[in-house]
Amino acid sequence: MPELPEVETVKRTLKPKLIGLTITGVHLCLPKIVRTPGPEEFKKIIINKKILRIDRRGKYLLLGLSGSYTLAVHLRMTGRLVYAAGDLAPTKHTHIILQLDNGHRLIFADMRQFGGMWLVPTAALDSLSGYKDLGVEPLDECFTRDFLKKELCRRRTRIKPLLLNQTFIAGLGNIYADEVLHRAGINPERQAETLKPRETARLHHAIIDVLMEAIDNRGTTVRDYIDGNGLAGTYQQLLRVYQREGKPCLHCGQVITRKKVGGRSSYYCSACQK
Numbered sequence: 001m002p003e004l005p006e007v008e009t010v011k012r013t014l015k016p017k018l019i020g021l022t023i024t025g026v027h028l029c030l031p032k033i034v035r036t037p038g039p040e041e042f043k044k045i046i047i048n049k050k051i052l053r054i055d056r057r058g059k060y061l062l063l064g065l066s067g068s069y070t071l072a073v074h075l076r077m078t079g080r081l082v083y084a085a086g087d088l089a090p091t092k093h094t095h096i097i098l099q100l101d102n103g104h105r106l107i108f109a110d111m112r113q114f115g116g117m118w119l120v121p122t123a124a125l126d127s128l129s130g131y132k133d134l135g136v137e138p139l140d141e142c143f144t145r146d147f148l149k150k151e152l153c154r155r156r157t158r159i160k161p162l163l164l165n166q167t168f169i170a171g172l173g174n175i176y177a178d179e180v181l182h183r184a185g186i187n188p189e190r191q192a193e194t195l196k197p198r199e200t201a202r203l204h205h206a207i208i209d210v211l212m213e214a215i216d217n218r219g220t221t222v223r224d225y226i227d228g229n230g231l232a233g234t235y236q237q238l239l240r241v242y243q244r245e246g247k248p249c250l251h252c253g254q255v256i257t258r259k260k261v262g263g264r265s266s267y268y269c270s271a272c273q274k
Helices: 004-018 039-046 122-127 145-153 159-164 174-184 197-216
Strands: 023-028 034-036 051-057 060-065 069-074 079-084 094-100 105-110 116-121 256-261 264-269
Touching: 004 051, 004 060, 004 079, 004 197, 023 039, 039 069, 039 116, 069 079, 069 122, 116 122, 145 197, 159 174, 159 264, 174 197, 174 264
Parallel strands: 034 116
Antiparallel strands: 023 094, 051 060, 060 069, 069 116, 079 105, 094 105, 256 264
16 A cells, blocks of 8 residues: 555655646546546536645645645555556556646556545545544654654554554554564554653654655555656665565564554564564
C-alpha cells in the first residue's frame, strides 16, 4: 500500500506538471471509483476546473480546483495516479481518465479496485469520512517529542498497531512502522504506555528520519507502486527489516523474525528489539 512517502512522491512528481492545467474531459471506465458525488454529477462539476494546487494529508492526495472544489484521491493498496501522454492506450486496470488542456491525461489505475476519489467543496473536506479523523502529520512542527510522549502515556495498546492507527499518526503503514520500530530498537508488541522517555525520543527521531529517508529515495516499490511519472521508488533497497524474514539483521546479524501483531505481519530483530 502506498504510504506517506509514496503519496508525497506522487504529489511532488505531479505538481510541476499539473498546476495551471484545466480538466477538459472525463472518462469513467469504472464509475464506482468515484465515491462522491454520483458519476454524472462528478463529470458536470470537474470539467473546466483548473488545477490550482496539489497537497497531501496522510495517505490522501488533494487536488485543489477552481470553483473552491477539492479532488481527494486515496490509492489504497494498488492505486496509481500517473501523468501520461494523450495517446497512451488505457490498460485493463485504467479506471478514470482526466483529459487535460495541454493534450495530456491524468490516469487513475487500480488493479484491486480499493482506491477511490471524492470530489467535494473545499469547505466540506474536513467533514469527509475517513479524512476528518486523521491524526497528526508526522513531518509537521506540531509532531514534537512532548506530543508523542503525552499521547503514548494514555494509550493502552501495543505500539505496532498504534503506529498503524491513522487517527493517531497520519500516513504510517506496515512498511514504515516496521522500519521505524527497528530503527528505534522497540519490539512491535511492546505496550505503548510503557515506553520510557529515552525510548520515546528514539521513536520520535526514527519516525521522522525513516519517512524523510524514504521520501528522498522516492518511496518503496515492493510490487505495484509507481510515482506520478510512472517510475518505481528505490527505498526497497534500503529496507532493514520489512520482508527480510530469515535474513541477517543489518545491525547485529541476528536473523529477522516475522510474526502477526494486531493481524498484520511484522518484521523485527529479536536482538535489537527486545
